[in-house]
Amino acid sequence: MLDLSLPPLDPAQGQRLERSAYKTTFWQDYERIYEHDSWKLERRQHFEEQGSASRAALRRGDWGEALRLLEDKRDALRRDAEQDRRQRTVFHRVRVVERPFTPYMQWELHSLRLNAEDGGEAIRVIDAADVATLESKGRLPEVVVLGEQSLYEVIYTEAGVPDGGIRFSSPDLVEGWENLIKRLFDRGEDIATYFAREVAPLPPPRITTQE
Known part of the structure; x- marks a missing residue:
């Protein structure tokens, strides 16, 4: 386990955005990136x-x-990658997983491999x-x-439906979370090797309820 501290996220210090406003604001920020990377x-x-x-x-089974x-x-992903190259930026993800995989997680790992x-x-x-x-006080946020x-x-929502987001702009908070995600990234395993070993051999997930 990693010995790291969790930067506090106080909703009162950010701007709460409903779903449509969140998507618009997020992509406006993303399009302004040049020669800096992003971390999720x-x-x-x-x-x-x-x-x-x-x-x-997947939901239908x-x-x-x-x-x-x-x-x-794949074609759309290649276009996105070309845009990132023009902006000289790389999008990094750290995906926390639990075993056994939920059907959603098994599906998402296939999607992430393509990404x-x-x-x-x-x-x-x-x-x-x-x-x-x-996570002593609760699950890590997205x-x-x-x-x-x-x-x-x-x-x-509790069911996992997107419900907008909270935008923060404090330089200290941005830096703190970027450093934390970078440390987790350094600890993680590349999706290619992880997928080949842990995901590719699996049979299709069993969908017993609406996934």
Whole structure:
């Protein structure tokens, strides 16, 4: 386990954004990035992705179709990667995982593999046991640091449905979370080797309820 401190996220110090405003503001910030990297920490083991045909196929229990539709994303991911190259930026992700995988997590790891292969993202996986010391007061938040400029706490309902976010701009807070995610990234395993060993051999997940 890592001996790290957790920078406080006080909602009163940020700007609460509903879903549409969050998406608009987030991408405005992202498009201003130049020669700085971004860092995302993902902790929840289940999300209700919105607007994804592949995610909808998983929800129906059609694993083959879910994977086929993920493969259809490759061209779009390459375009995103080219845009990042023009901005001289790399998007980094740290994905915390618990075993056994939820059906969603098994699906997401397939998606993340494609993001790394064609989307130009740097992605590493870390076991939940390695962040246990940071979770004495609750599960880690979903956090994105954009180009050393802004910090977003992404908000979800209990069911995992996106519910906007909170934007923070304090330089100390942005730096603190970026440093924390970087440390977790250093501890993690590259998605390619993790996927080949832990995910690729798995049979399709069993969908017993609406996933």
